[in-house]
Amino acid sequence: MTARILIIEDEALVAMELRFVLEDLGHKVVGVASTSKSAQNLARENEVDLALVDIHLSDGPTGISLGRELGQEMGVTVLFMTANPGMVRDGVAGAIGVLSKPTDEQAVQTAVDYALRRRTGQPVQYAPPGLQLFA
Amino acid sequence: MTDPIAEPARWDESERLAALRDYGILDTAREAAFDDVVALIARICETPIAVVNLIDSGRQWFKAEVGLGVRETPLATSFCAHALLNEDGLVVPDATKDARFDGNPLVHEAPGLRFYAGRLLKTPSGLPLGTLCVLDTQPRPEGLTELQETALKTLAGQVMSQMELRRALRQRDEGRDALERALEASDDVAARLRASEAQFRVLADAMPQMVWSTRPDGFHDYYNARWYEFTGVPAGSTDGEGWNDMFHPDDQQRAWARWSRSLETGEPYEIEYRLKHHSGVYRWTLGRAVAIRNEDGEITRWFGTCTDIDELKRLEQGRELVSQELSHRIKNIFAVVTALVALSARQYPEARAFASSLRTRIAALARAHEFVRPHTEASQPTVGATTLHTFLADLFRAYSDDTGAPRVHISGDDAVFDDQAATSVALLFHELATNAAKYGALAATAGRVELITRRDEDRFVLTWTEIGGPKIEGPPERQGFGSSLASLSVEGQLGGRLQREWAADGLRIVVDLPATALSRRRAAERDRL
Numbered sequence: 001m002t003a004r005i006l007i008i009e010d011e012a013l014v015a016m017e018l019r020f021v022l023e024d025l026g027h028k029v030v031g032v033a034s035t036s037k038s039a040q041n042l043a044r045e046n047e048v049d050l051a052l053v054d055i056h057l058s059d060g061p062t063g064i065s066l067g068r069e070l071g072q073e074m075g076v077t078v079l080f081m082t083a084n085p086g087m088v089r090d091g092v093a094g095a096i097g098v099l100s101k102p103t104d105e106q107a108v109q110t111a112v113d114y115a116l117r118r119r120t121g122q123p124v125q126y127a128p129p130g131l132q133l134f135a
Numbered sequence: 136m137t138d139p140i141a142e143p144a145r146w147d148e149s150e151r152l153a154a155l156r157d158y159g160i161l162d163t164a165r166e167a168a169f170d171d172v173v174a175l176i177a178r179i180c181e182t183p184i185a186v187v188n189l190i191d192s193g194r195q196w197f198k199a200e201v202g203l204g205v206r207e208t209p210l211a212t213s214f215c216a217h218a219l220l221n222e223d224g225l226v227v228p229d230a231t232k233d234a235r236f237d238g239n240p241l242v243h244e245a246p247g248l249r250f251y252a253g254r255l256l257k258t259p260s261g262l263p264l265g266t267l268c269v270l271d272t273q274p275r276p277e278g279l280t281e282l283q284e285t286a287l288k289t290l291a292g293q294v295m296s297q298m299e300l301r302r303a304l305r306q307r308d309e310g311r312d313a314l315e316r317a318l319e320a321s322d323d324v325a326a327r328l329r330a331s332e333a334q335f336r337v338l339a340d341a342m343p344q345m346v347w348s349t350r351p352d353g354f355h356d357y358y359n360a361r362w363y364e365f366t367g368v369p370a371g372s373t374d375g376e377g378w379n380d381m382f383h384p385d386d387q388q389r390a391w392a393r394w395s396r397s398l399e400t401g402e403p404y405e406i407e408y409r410l411k412h413h414s415g416v417y418r419w420t421l422g423r424a425v426a427i428r429n430e431d432g433e434i435t436r437w438f439g440t441c442t443d444i445d446e447l448k449r450l451e452q453g454r455e456l457v458s459q460e461l462s463h464r465i466k467n468i469f470a471v472v473t474a475l476v477a478l479s480a481r482q483y484p485e486a487r488a489f490a491s492s493l494r495t496r497i498a499a500l501a502r503a504h505e506f507v508r509p510h511t512e513a514s515q516p517t518v519g520a521t522t523l524h525t526f527l528a529d530l531f532r533a534y535s536d537d538t539g540a541p542r543v544h545i546s547g548d549d550a551v552f553d554d555q556a557a558t559s560v561a562l563l564f565h566e567l568a569t570n571a572a573k574y575g576a577l578a579a580t581a582g583r584v585e586l587i588t589r590r591d592e593d594r595f596v597l598t599w600t601e602i603g604g605p606k607i608e609g610p611p612e613r614q615g616f617g618s619s620l621a622s623l624s625v626e627g628q629l630g631g632r633l634q635r636e637w638a639a640d641g642l643r644i645v646v647d648l649p650a651t652a653l654s655r656r657r658a659a660e661r662d663r664l
Contacts, residue, residue: 103498130532
């Protein structure tokens with residue numbers, strides 16, 4: 001299953017590694033944004049299935065409201081990826097869950113698969129390890 | 136004869152001297168009442184010398200005298216000392232013919248005394264104090280006439296009456312003085328109390344803190360100026376229990392419970408709450424109070440302070456924020472480093488396995504760091520305490536089975552661990568788990584691990600038992616880097632022992648740590664206390 005994925009991450013190295021991992025898995029990375037504004041622009045200009053959203057971006061801790069907007073208003077499936085998963089412990093409306101950084105290829109793969117299965121309405125049995133789901 | 140009064144006395148000399156001093160007459164100025172007596176008796180007895188003589192220790196002292204010109208002489212030459220030994224008195228017609236005055240310079244040299252007649256001055260209880268006496272340089276073989284003797288006796292009685300009178304006056308004065316002193320002293324105490332209270336109020340009003348005081352039952356009856364300045368309420372309006380309304384509604388119940396407990400138990404009161412400032416905003420305040428007790432240990436008063444700690448709270452929150460931010464950045468660095476490792480390995484496919492094991496080790500460190508870094512309620516990685524068991528459960532989640540159920544079962548005594556122990560704990564269990572996943576119980580579908588942690592007095596023992604894995608032939612020929620890392624963590628860093636038992640049905644590892652190893656800083660702090 002190939003998906004169009006938007007990476008929202010302000011650390012260039014982390015974003016680049018994530019892009020390689022996703023491309024290795026056969027996905028299409030539509031872009032990398034390091035601010036909320038550029039992320040909104042990219043989401044408007046492209047068809048996006050899934051957004052991987054960091055909470056702390058170049059313009060501050062704007063990831064939470066960005067994720068909510070992408071999920072609730074723009075029909076994008078949202079997975080948070082952050083070093084501070086506690087910040088979204090209470091959940092964010094419209095988002096699936098949070099993956100704690102640093103992570104590895106295996107965890108990214110299972111989490112992305114899980115999110116895409118949910119998006120396409122396919123049955124899921126349990127959440128992959130490392131992914132905390134929002135209620 | 137060297138000691139004229141060596142014969143045994145019929146009284147106690149110290150008692151006599153005490154009685155004499157009690158009259159308070161020694162070394163006082165001349166007084167007409169006594170001068171008149173000696174002048175009169177000298178005229179009546181027709182002697183050039185007359186004396187009111189008091190026998191002190193080592194000297195005789197004259198309250199009044201005529202014809203002598205001195206106020207005291209040594210006791211050694213005294214005629215009167217002899218008189219003290221006679222009930223009524225002593226008459227010496229011619230001292231040159233009296234053995235008692237052999238060698239007395241007053242007789243054999245100037246002034247050449249010959250005649251002496253003395254009458255005792257006795258206290259009502261019979262103690263002799265001295266004499267009223269007359270002396271002449273001419274011998275008088277016939278002694279005194281009957282009139283002279285009567286006059287001497289009568290006037291000696293008068294002298295004693297004078298002395299009694301002045302003693303009574305003196306005692307009355309002393310009594311009055313004592314009373315006055317007592318009255319002054321009590322005035323003083325009252326004045327001091329007033330001064331002390333005035334000082335307290337000045338001090339209390341000058342203090343930067345709010346100060347208050349209550350009766351033993353907790354009824355507030357005093358607030359200093361700062362309280363009224365801070366709260367802006369009218370003086371007296373928070374007396375009694377009105378103070379509680381000044382607290383933030385969310386803090387009122389807590390503050391009331393704490394205060395009630397202190398009132399019941401006498402324990403010092405200490406609490407942080409939000410107090411309403413006159414500007415309408417609530418400011419964080421530290422409230423403290425202690426009980427003042429009397430000698431019987433009963434509480435007589437409570438004195439309390441309220442300190443505005445709003446600034447401090449803000450600083451504290453600011454510092455927490457900085458520490459959060461720093462911690463977040465560190466966590467981020469872990470993410471950047473693992474990304475860098477992965478990106479680097481992409482250039483060298485043969486390094487893939489190496490890069491992967493390095494990444495998972497760094498990830499384990501990052502997980503452990505997440506558990507020990509400073510957290511606020513919001514940043515906690517899990518709900519509840521960050522303990523060893525919650526950390527390990529999190530670390531082993533990657534080895535869960537296909538249904539998401541854990542394959543490493545953790546049981547026994549839980550513990551907390553600090554940032555110093557985090558690296559070692561993370562590396563140790565990461566290595567044990569990856570090793571089990573490669574070669575041991577976690578490599579088999581049905582395999583599992585039992586991890587039991589047990590606090591045993593001053594030791595903390597962790598037992599890792601692999602079950603259901605491939606059969607083990609014996610210890611491996613070569614120790615891998617992962618095993619070295621595990622040993623190093625336990626023996627080098629945590630100061631414990633790591634023991635491997637290669638049983639046929641599975642590897643068993645016992646890690647025996649000092650109980651303090653997991654949180655050394657906390658243990659050190661406890662020792663300091």
